Amino acid sequence: MTYRAGWIHYTNVAPILDRLVLPIGVTAVTGVPTEMNAALLEGRVDIANISAVEFIRNADRLEALPDFSVAVLGPVYSVNLFHTAPLPALRRVALTAQSATSVALLEVVLAARGLSPTLERAEGGAEELLASGYDGVLRIGDSALREWYAVAGPLTPETTMTSLPHTGRGITVTDLAEEWFRLTGHPFVFAVWAYRRDAPPPPELVRAMREARREGIGHLAEVAARHALKLGLPERVVQHYLWNFRYHLEAPDRLGLGEFAALAVPGHAPLRFGPRPGERRESVLPPA
Template sequence: MTYRAGWIHFTNVAPILDSLVLPPQVSAITGVPTQMNAALLSGQVDIANISAVEFIRNADTLEALPDFSVAVLGPVYSVNLFHTRPLQELRRIALTAQSAMSVALLEVLLRGRGLSPALERAEGEAEDLLNSGYDGVLRIGDSALREWYRVVGPLTPERTMTMLPDSGRGITVTDLAEEWFRLTGHPFTFAVWAYRKDRPPPAALIQAMRVARRDGIGHLAEVAQRHAARLGLPERVVQHYLWNFRYHLEAPDRLGLEEFAAKAVPGHAPLRFGERPAR
């Protein structure tokens, strides 16, 4: 029987998925986070790199690989709240339907500040939505990375990624992962590789993923070069963006994940992870 994978192939997982060679009897489809979340929960696929919040909400039926994650310590650059007023003055925020994770994180951060603006579904680029009447717009993924750079760039030989401002063109960009770090001091885990408990992945697939990750991280400049051309961004931007991620679900990442679970989904079932590979 074919084992079915569902990949969210944003640039942030390129070091794992770009060079992944699926073993025999494994097939894969791709989609945005909400599509792959639904595909895994409905049984259309058996494993997916899904939003951490969906893993938490469905911890009674899902288990996660113990050593794969998409996490950051500090800024992520691609999960951004674009706004034209200070955070405490926001009245209407447009939310993307592509990511339950980013919406849940935004809700946690707003509650932490005692804020309750209206949250409304609306798709489109940040500047267009801001011009249409919203004073805040949540954007994720590759498009959010491009829009962030459009607002705060450009890089110069003297100005690195960490020296870029957080505003430009009359817009402030609040990086939600950086806000999480300021709130908790922990990394933020955006995604895990989760699978249905009754359909654990074959060992050959897990090994192929580990080989691909080693190759991708070992050739990060080449990965960045490929994706920079596709995104229309400087290679320096994309290489720093990828270098910034934590792909191994280490103890600090799990600690941040558990804290987020407690804040976002009180009373959730225990989170379960497969056995870690031998060192």
């Protein structure tokens, strides 16, 4: 019987997915986060690196791999609120339909500041939407990374990779993961590898994923160079972007995930994770 994977293949998971060789009996399709969220929940795929908030919302029927995540501690550079007015003066914000987690994170950040601008679904580039009348635009993924660089770049030889610019051309780019860190002091988990509890992944697939991750992280400069060419960005920018990520769902990441779950989805069911290598029991992150 074929086991079906649904991959969201943004650059941020390239260190895992670029080198992944699927074992016999496993097939894969790709799509944006909302597409893969729906595919998993509707049973069209068996496992997917889905948005963290969808994992939380469906914790009664999903389980996640215990040692895989897409998380950051501080800025992420690819989940950005582009705005022409100061945050307290925002009136209309355009939201992408591609990511449920990023929208939920924006809502948490705004609520923490006591802000309530009108949030509207609208697709398009950040500058295009800002010019059309929105004073804020949420953008995610590779497009958001490129658009951040279009606003803040080009970098000069004197620019340090630890203090990258976030303004330019009359636009400010607020990094939502950085805002989360300022708010909580925790990492932010954007995605986990989740599966329906009645369809756990074959051990061969999990082993292949762990091996691919080890190889990808061990050759991060090569991964960055390849994707910098695709994105049209400097290699050092993409390498800095990739080395920010936390791919192992460690204790600080689970702490951040639990806090986000409590803020974004009050009353959610306990979050469940499969056993780590050598463990027999299932681990549970109870609702806060």
